[in-house]
Amino acid sequence: MSYYEPYSELSDAAREFDRVIQSLVEELDAINLYNQRADVTKDESVRALTLHNRNEEIEHAVMLFEWLRRSTPEFDAQMKTYLFTSPPITEVEEIATGGAGAADQAESAGSGSLGIGSLKK
Numbered sequence: 001m002s003y004y005e006p007y008s009e010l011s012d013a014a015r016e017f018d019r020v021i022q023s024l025v026e027e028l029d030a031i032n033l034y035n036q037r038a039d040v041t042k043d044e045s046v047r048a049l050t051l052h053n054r055n056e057e058i059e060h061a062v063m064l065f066e067w068l069r070r071s072t073p074e075f076d077a078q079m080k081t082y083l084f085t086s087p088p089i090t091e092v093e094e095i096a097t098g099g100a101g102a103a104d105q106a107e108s109a110g111s112g113s114l115g116i117g118s119l120k121k
């Protein structure tokens with residue numbers, strides 16, 4: 001747990017949020033660890049095992065992301081904007097909000113619709 005403010009002053013919700021964030025950091029670190037071990041091993045059975053473990057950790061990380069999405073509207077909104085889209089990531093927000101790049105995107109797609117759903121391919 002990494003508290004930046006006195007624990008006694010934190011609400012129950014902030015404490016639970018911290019638990020999930022810390023768990024996510026640990027899962028992402030474990031993914032990186034197993035990925036590196038799989039990358040360097042010369043033993044195919046060790047590579048298979050470490051990749052299996054990496055993929056298990058990916059599941060755990062995504063479950064934590066889903067908890068954050070359900071509990072924090074800002075995560076939900078950002079995930080709805082960015083996840084499962086296909087344009088360049090740096091252009092997704094502008095397209096989703098109908099910014100300057102949206103017209104170009106619609107033109108190249110041959111579509112008059114710019115709904116968020118249209119980004120999800």
Ligand SMILES: [Fe+2]
Nearest residue numbers: 027056057060
């Ligand atoms: Fe895990």
